[in-house]
Amino acid sequence: MxxxxxxxxxxxxxxxxxxxxxxxxxxxxxxxxxxxxxxxxxxxxxxxxxxxxxxxxxxxxxxxxxxxxxxxxxxxxxxxxxxxxxxxxxxxxxxxxxxxxxxxxxxxxxxxxxxxxxxxxxxxxxxxxxQIDGMVPPVPHSEAEQRWYKENRSSPYVAGNPSEDMRMSPA
Incomplete structure (x- = not known):
């Protein structure tokens, strides 16, 4: 934020x-x-x-x-x-x-x-x-944060899940 x-x-x-x-x-x-x-x-x-x-x-x-x-x-x-x-x-x-x-x-x-x-x-x-909506926001530049960016809202994700928490290249 x-x-x-x-x-x-x-x-x-x-x-x-x-x-x-x-x-x-x-x-x-x-x-x-x-x-x-x-x-x-x-x-x-x-x-x-x-x-x-x-x-x-x-x-x-x-x-x-x-x-x-x-x-x-x-x-x-x-x-x-x-x-x-x-x-x-x-x-x-x-x-x-x-x-x-x-x-x-x-x-x-x-x-x-x-x-x-x-x-x-x-x-x-x-x-x-x-926190946002009771969740710790995703790791910066992760797949989950990229999804939040595209959807322009929070959504559930699995912290610690390599497919969601994996750091991506800068957006």
């Missing part, structure tokens, strides 16, 4: 803009761009995006109320920076440069170009602490 939480001023985005942002965020992890730049492609349903609209008198930065501030928190669990860098054959620093450059480019029309200040951070969580 990447879980994106955007804490925004009330009415910062229309429903259509939220849908567009959610699609662009999902594409960071589930598109040709992610395959080429990050060395992996995740099932689209791994990515969740939540918009939290905050009243100006409920959002404080430096002890002062802010009506033009957006806080973005991201939790990565499906892939690590180190694992992605190894798959892509580049350094962790290069993975992060590519990631943040892409994020900053697509966020700019929704943030800086509208006069919003933005704070953005990413946290990594251990893969083994994650």
């Amino acid at each position: 990447p879980l994106w939480q955007l804490f925004t001023p009330e009415n910062a985005y229309t429903p259509e803009e939220k849908a567009d942002l959610a699609d662009k965020i999902t594409n960071i992890y589930s598109s040709d761009w992610s395959r080429e730049n990050l060395g992996f492609v995740l099932p689209r349903f791994y990515t969740s995006v939540v918009f939290h609209e905050i009243k100006a008198d409920d959002f404080y930065v430096g002890g002062e109320s802010r009506s033009n501030f957006i806080q973005i928190e991201v939790v990565h669990i499906a892939r690590t920076n180190e694992g992605a860098a190894a798959l892509a054959g580049i350094t962790v620093e290069e993975i992060l440069r590519r990631y943040f450059e892409n994020v900053n480019d697509f966020l700019k029309p929704y943030t800086a170009d509208r006069g919003y200040e933005v704070e953005f951070h990413v946290e990594a969580a251990p893969f083994e602490t994650w």
Whole structure:
């Protein structure tokens, strides 16, 4: 999972803009761009995006109320920076440069170009602490994960079964 939480001023985005942002965020992890730049492609349903609209008198930065501030928190669990860098054959620093450059480019029309200040951070969580529908997600790049990608949903698989858990080449 990447879980994106955007804490925004009330009415910062229309429903259509939220849908567009959610699609662009999902594409960071589930598109040709992610395959080429990050060395992996995740099932689209791994990515969740939540918009939290905050009243100006409920959002404080430096002890002062802010009506033009957006806080973005991201939790990565499906892939690590180190694992992605190894798959892509580049350094962790290069993975992060590519990631943040892409994020900053697509966020700019929704943030800086509208006069919003933005704070953005990413946290990594251990893969083994994650479940979907009561199941530990399949091993990255396994046949089972490839099936989840194609079906865009979780489905039962047999962990430890070589035909399901076998690592595949990067998707």
